[in-house]
Amino acid sequence: MNHTLLRGLAAASTLALAVLPALAQTGNPAGMAPGSADGRPKPPLSGNTTDQLFVKLVGMGNAGEVDAGRLADGKATNASVKAFARLMVQDHSSAGPRLAAAARPLGLAVPTEPDPDQRITRARLEGLQGAAFDSAYLQAQLIDHQKTVLLLEWEIGNGQDPGLQAFAKETLPVVMEHLRHVQELLAEVTGTGPQGLALDRDAPRRR
Amino acid sequence: MTIRTITCLAACASLALVVQADPLPPDLTYRPLPTQPFSDVKRMDEAAKPQVTRRQADLLASRYDLSNRVIPGVMMSGGRKGVQGGVRVKLPEGMTWDKLASLSPEEIRQRNLLPEGFKPLPHVKQATGGQVFPQVQIDHIAKQEQRDLRRFDVDFDLPDHFTPEFPAPIFLTTHTELGDVSRGQALSIRNFYELLNGLVTPVQMEGLRLLLTPFPQEEFNQTEDRKVALQSMGVACLDCHTNFHSNAAFHLTPDVRPQAARFRLDSTSLRGMFNQQIHGSKRSLRSIEDFSEFEQRTAYFNGDHVSATRKGPNLPDRTNQVAMMAQMQNIIDFPPAPKLDWRGRLIADRATAQELAGEKIFNGKGQCAQCHVPQSAFLDHQMHDLRLERFYRTGEVRNDLVMLPDGPIKTFTLRGIKDSPPYLHDGRLLTLADTVEYFNLVLGLKLSAQEKDALTAYLLTL
Numbered sequence: 001m002n003h004t005l006l007r008g009l010a011a012a013s014t015l016a017l018a019v020l021p022a023l024a025q026t027g028n029p030a031g032m033a034p035g036s037a038d039g040r041p042k043p044p045l046s047g048n049t050t051d052q053l054f055v056k057l058v059g060m061g062n063a064g065e066v067d068a069g070r071l072a073d074g075k076a077t078n079a080s081v082k083a084f085a086r087l088m089v090q091d092h093s094s095a096g097p098r099l100a101a102a103a104r105p106l107g108l109a110v111p112t113e114p115d116p117d118q119r120i121t122r123a124r125l126e127g128l129q130g131a132a133f134d135s136a137y138l139q140a141q142l143i144d145h146q147k148t149v150l151l152l153e154w155e156i157g158n159g160q161d162p163g164l165q166a167f168a169k170e171t172l173p174v175v176m177e178h179l180r181h182v183q184e185l186l187a188e189v190t191g192t193g194p195q196g197l198a199l200d201r202d203a204p205r206r207r
Numbered sequence: 208m209t210i211r212t213i214t215c216l217a218a219c220a221s222l223a224l225v226v227q228a229d230p231l232p233p234d235l236t237y238r239p240l241p242t243q244p245f246s247d248v249k250r251m252d253e254a255a256k257p258q259v260t261r262r263q264a265d266l267l268a269s270r271y272d273l274s275n276r277v278i279p280g281v282m283m284s285g286g287r288k289g290v291q292g293g294v295r296v297k298l299p300e301g302m303t304w305d306k307l308a309s310l311s312p313e314e315i316r317q318r319n320l321l322p323e324g325f326k327p328l329p330h331v332k333q334a335t336g337g338q339v340f341p342q343v344q345i346d347h348i349a350k351q352e353q354r355d356l357r358r359f360d361v362d363f364d365l366p367d368h369f370t371p372e373f374p375a376p377i378f379l380t381t382h383t384e385l386g387d388v389s390r391g392q393a394l395s396i397r398n399f400y401e402l403l404n405g406l407v408t409p410v411q412m413e414g415l416r417l418l419l420t421p422f423p424q425e426e427f428n429q430t431e432d433r434k435v436a437l438q439s440m441g442v443a444c445l446d447c448h449t450n451f452h453s454n455a456a457f458h459l460t461p462d463v464r465p466q467a468a469r470f471r472l473d474s475t476s477l478r479g480m481f482n483q484q485i486h487g488s489k490r491s492l493r494s495i496e497d498f499s500e501f502e503q504r505t506a507y508f509n510g511d512h513v514s515a516t517r518k519g520p521n522l523p524d525r526t527n528q529v530a531m532m533a534q535m536q537n538i539i540d541f542p543p544a545p546k547l548d549w550r551g552r553l554i555a556d557r558a559t560a561q562e563l564a565g566e567k568i569f570n571g572k573g574q575c576a577q578c579h580v581p582q583s584a585f586l587d588h589q590m591h592d593l594r595l596e597r598f599y600r601t602g603e604v605r606n607d608l609v610m611l612p613d614g615p616i617k618t619f620t621l622r623g624i625k626d627s628p629p630y631l632h633d634g635r636l637l638t639l640a641d642t643v644e645y646f647n648l649v650l651g652l653k654l655s656a657q658e659k660d661a662l663t664a665y666l667l668t669l
Contacts, residue, residue, distance in 0.1 A: 053232060116227030147231060149602070150465060153609050154235050157334055157467030169604040176602035197612075200316075200597050 064114030296324030414535030461510030551581030565665025
């Protein structure tokens with residue numbers, strides 16, 4: 001056995017030991033993504049592909065929410081939709097720094113630009129007015145929040161960094177609440193019955 | 208409409224069709240391949256085990272009174288194990304059951320008053336999931352077959368007194384005159400022929416052999432994806448459904464992704480399969496043939512033919528094997544219920560006044576018989592959505608389980624129910640008294656303490 005291989009093995013086992021405490025609570029080592037403890041040279045604490053992708057996707061989504069919220073705050077005609085847009089700006093503006101704080105120990109930077117889908121949606125929303133805008137904004141919000149719920153669940157189940165997992169756990173109920181809010185507003189704006197989490201609420205009594 | 212508008216609309220439509228962003232991660236649906244050496248995985252899992260075990264024990268202790276308190280004079284059908292009594296779900300500080308039942312779902316949710324024990328019960332280790340067997344089953348199979356069902360990453364979590372008696376008695380529809388034919392033993396690939404020779408047909412015997420034949424799958428296989436120390440000989444259908452009943456082994460639902468949202472499933476009893484028209488708590492498979500075939504196909508409850516194929520799938524032949532597995536399951540009877548007539552109604556002169564009062568509530572104020580129809584083996588062959596999520600904040604996480612609405616779940620039979628703890632599809636309720644409190648709240652029944660006791664007494668007669 002040559003010396004390079006020995007050194008490699010020693011490095012790999014040190015790295016595995018270093019990673020151990022972080023994994024102890026929740027993970028499923030057998031299912032972990034490549035890059036977590038494979039001994040390849042990399043900067044310390046750079047995270048792994050799951051946590052990296054999570055920070056990237058959720059970071060972009062969050063930026064897109066703030067961006068779309070600002071647009072809707074200016075353009076929405078329905079007062080409830082406007083109020084929701086302001087809430088989105090507020091909640092997602094505060095989520096950004098929390099995500100950044102959770103990602104910092106891993107040396108991961110949080111993207112500040114919306115994801116490509118959100119940019120396309122934004123371009124489309126800019127061309128719409130009045131009720132058509134309100135409805136299209138809510139539809140886009142529905143899809144964004146559905147995706148965000150999945151991403152947070154993914155990090156809770158498949159992520160490896162306890163700090164990011166804690167961020168996901170604490171954020172998920174808030175995003176669920178946003179989702180319910182969108183579903184309620186969609187029912188109000190489109191005139192159909194409530195769906196999804198909006199069903200949880202006691203039905204409004206009709207006069 | 209001007210040409211310009213039409214052009215613009217066409218451009219917008221084509222824009223919308225082009226997906227620019229990356230799709231969501233693939234392991235939201237698919238299980239990732241193992242990427243680390245087995246020895247490292249095992250070492251990490253074993254190092255984490257004490258903490259995993261403690262975390263689950265803490266959760267159980269915070270939710271339930273786990274003490275061993277049997278109902279005097281009430282035994283399970285084999286006469287070997289007592290039935291636990293009393294409400295075991297703990298109430299929030301300063302709350303009473305009556306006070307709780309007087310609040311609206313909205314208020315209970317907002318004030319976070321739903322007892323933790325009414326919420327979905329997490330798997331011991333959600334991120335990994337998979338089958339977890341009680342120690343009695345592990346010991347039985349180790350002794351009989353020298354096959355290892357012991358996982359190195361997790362242990363079974365519930366105290367032994369909240370599981371069905373082991374081994375459970377076996378009642379055959381073809382030999383009701385004999386009563387329990389198990390001879391006090393648990394069926395295995397070693398002893399099944401001797402135990403049932405002369406009692407079943409060649410077809411049924413072959414079905415039984417297949418149901419007892421282990422196939423490497425799930426956490427019990429020969430690859431580095433396993434959670435047993437040595438390469439495994441596999442698992443068999445009746446490793447969970449010991450003697451065609453349940454041993455309270457649990458798993459995660461096959462029907463939900465992502466992994467964090469898969470709820471726990473308590474093994475169901477196979478008794479009375481002949482009267483059950485839909486199978487699987489979420490899948491509504493239309494025959495036990497479909498169910499038996501498909502569970503072999505997708506690796507015992509993982510809903511994952513991709514991973515199953517990698518470990519070596521078993522594809523039983525529909526006409527020559529599946530039919531026999533089904534025919535064996537279809538002769539397993541419910542335990543005798545001497546107080547019930549052919550309609551599933553209490554025989555008045557055999558029942559106590561309290562049991563009769565309980566039956567009246569079951570069919571009336573309690574609304575139980577709306578779904579658990581006495582004449583149809585206490586089934587309605589439907590799935591229903593109780594919408595428990597009205598009472599708690601969706602998206603809360605308990606031991607890595609994301610608590611989402613359960614949605615419609617199959618109605619389970621209540622025949623022989625005292626033999627089948629724990630209760631509900633995930634086993635979140637430990638006693639029948641717990642189930643009465645649960646439904647009293649969820650259905651808004653407003654039963655009195657006396658009515659609840661009567662209903663519990665009635666359930667014990669089934």
